[in-house]
Amino acid sequence: MTQPPRPHQPTPAGEPTHRLVDVPGGRVHLVEQGTGPLVLLVHGFPESWRSWRHLLPVLAAAGHRAVAIDVRGYGRSSKPGAVAEYRMLAHIADNVAVVRALGEETATVIGHDWGATIAANSALVRPDVFTAVGLLGVPYQPRGGPRPTDIFSMIGGPEEFYVSYFQQPGRAEAEIEPDIRGWLAGFYASLDGGTGVPEGGDSPFFVPAGAKMSDRFVRGTLPDWLTEEELDILAEEFERTGFTGALNRYRNADRDWEDLAAWDGAPIRQPSLFIGGQRDASTTWLADAIAAFPVTLPGLTASHLLEGCGHWLQEERPDEVARILTDWLSSVRT
Secondary structure (H helix, E strand, O other): OOOOOOOOOOOOOOOOEEEEEEEOOEEEEEEEEOOOOEEEEEOOOOOOHHHHOOHHHHHHHOOOEEEEEOOOOOOOOOOOOOHHHHOHHHHHHHHHHHHHHOOOOOEEEEEEOHHHHHHHHHHHHOOOOEEEEEEEOOOOOOOOOOOHHHHHHHOOOOOEEHHHHOOOOOHHHHHHHHHHHHHHHHHHHHOOOOOOOOOOOOOOOEEOOOOOHHHHOOOOOOOOOOOHHHHHHHHHHHHHHOOHHHHHOHHHHHHHHHHOHHHOOOOOOOOEEEEEEOOOHHHHHOHHHHHOHHHHOOOEEEEEEEOOOOOOHHHHOHHHHHHHHHHHHHHHHO
């Protein structure tokens, strides 16, 4: 049963609260902590609201109403059956509905990985609701160019780019779901700044013919931030939900390209922030997108590249990321 919103009674800083709120066609599970201006936190693949567990109390203590969601397809949020239900416009609608269900008119939206792309497009399409945007790991790239799947098919030469590998429903699931815990451990380790694939090593983002993505994962060690207990919690969630909802986000690349045609090349003008990891492949592959920030993010107020950090920014460097975010949020509010 959906819990009614309590817009005038947000939780004190010391008491994180779970709830379900209605969104078009389903529900979103969220964790809320603190009072003050609303900050909506959107996770990436393959994580959950828990990727923000270190940030929630810090943002709350700094005077914000911090809310971390399970993106549709994850955790206790709804998991529609149709691939098209995971299009970007659906995620934007979810974010707007969460803000409204919490009794708020506006929010700052901050995302990591796919969550960064969802956050960016939420700010692009609904600037009336999302008045500032923070991007972790993945820079903003305006819609444009050829059809995305055509671009993916040209990346990697004789090997298959991982986003192409994810396109066919059931294919990646057949690799992941027989050993979800092991797959997650390898994926997290391979993208971490400390345990990741050495420079010049075979990238897990490219799959040789007849192989699996996980064949190139780092094995036998966990990142410092990932305890066995935390891995158990994450694995149990995906054992319950499966991976199809999470993977369906990748399967909407062409649909998003079509849906967002009216915003082709459009900049995001609200105050914005970018944090990247120096050892994150995204900062290398998308270096041109970062260089284009003066045009694509004219409201950018700060950009940070964390030395030696990999993809999991807010978990690898929670204190540093928290400091950057609280400083930036303070500047946005003034």
